[in-house]
Amino acid sequence: MRAPEGIGPAEGRAAAAARRRRLLDRAWTHGWLVLGVLVFALPIWITLVGSTHDAATIGRGEVPLLPGHHAIGNYATAWAEGGGRFRTTAAAVMLWNSALMALLIAAGKIAISLLSAYAVAFFSFPGRMAFFWMIFLTLMLPVEVRIIPTFQVMVDLALINTMAGLVVPLVASATATLLFRQFFLTIPDEYVEAAKMDGAGPLRFFRDVVVPLSVTNIAALFVILFIYGWNQYLWPLLVVNDSSLETIVVGLSKMIGTGDAQNEWNTIMATAVLAMLPPVAVVVLMQRWFVRGLTETEK
Known part of the structure; x- marks a missing residue:
């Protein structure tokens, strides 16, 4: 050749x-x-x-x-009926509890983080950065560190064995606040000036400008926070004793017996497969938004 x-x-x-x-x-x-x-x-x-x-x-x-x-x-x-030796809770009930808890945690974290990041990024008030750093420092205090005082607060508020007790302590998110603040700081000042010239107040600017620009970031954070809420184990195990509020992650661990008892691994594995479906569905359905929210930088 x-x-x-x-x-x-x-x-x-x-x-x-x-x-x-x-x-x-x-x-x-x-x-x-x-x-x-x-x-x-x-x-x-x-x-x-x-x-x-x-x-x-x-x-x-x-x-x-x-x-x-x-x-x-x-x-x-x-x-x-449920799996394992005890058959305490049906998978349908546990899946519903986990889905509701994960949705409420994700929605609550996003709502609170949007408002707190908006206040820190667009308003000037005494101690603004001090409050921001206080929020940021909570990253060093995971749930396991503050679980005893948090549990005592739930007892005082009579929120044990309630969905509110499952959700409220996990709603605040310093990570989401930090990410939204960094995104808000990249919004051009011309948008703010144009909104002022049109007579838009802070709430209207937040509703009509900031939130629409943050849709992809919200979608990406929703996927992460939904899976975070779905995988919670320690807090639901501690705060819920009622089987009607049991989550799928806790329920799976209770299905596996100890000692010489024979486990019904077929129904346990079937429950495990069912437990994987909702988070996988969220990731698959929101994959495009998730990738755009993590990579898109243009406004």
Whole structure:
């Protein structure tokens, strides 16, 4: 094969070697990516397959890799009756509680963070930055650190075993306030001046200008905060004793017995699969908004 005109044999061999190196690098990269996907996907696949077999198959220690024939029965039992030895709460009830709690936490965090960030970014008042740094410093105090005084406050307010007790202590978010403040600082001053010339007050400017510009950021934060609320374990375990308010994450842990008791792993795995569906659905449905909210910088 003759080399292209103007390219000598040495240059042709060098170009071919460079192409081979690029192909090899690409193959290695894709190979590692596929391996990473398999590592993450294998436990989910085993859970999904295990939810389609009977309890005896899994109880014998077998780890099937192909679906069985008991999927409908397992999921119907988990949905209507619950799984595990005790069958305390049906998955439908726990899913509803978790979804409601996650939605309220996400909506409450976004609403409070929008207002607090708006006040810090657009208003001048004594101690403005001091209040901002007080909010920022709460990042150093996770729920586990302040859980005892928070629990005592819930007891004093008679909010134990209530949805409000599950949601209210987790509503405030320093992270969302910080992110919204940084975004608001990038809004051009011309927008503020134009709103003043049109006679718009602070609330109208917030409603008609700031919130529409923040839609993608709100969507991205909603996905993160919904999953944060959905995965809560310690606080719901502490503040709720009523099975009618039990969340899916806490309920899953209670399904697994201790000692020599035989666990009904088929219904437990079916419940685990059901528990994964809502957050996965939120991420899939809002994926475009999520990516835009994290990457978009133009106003």
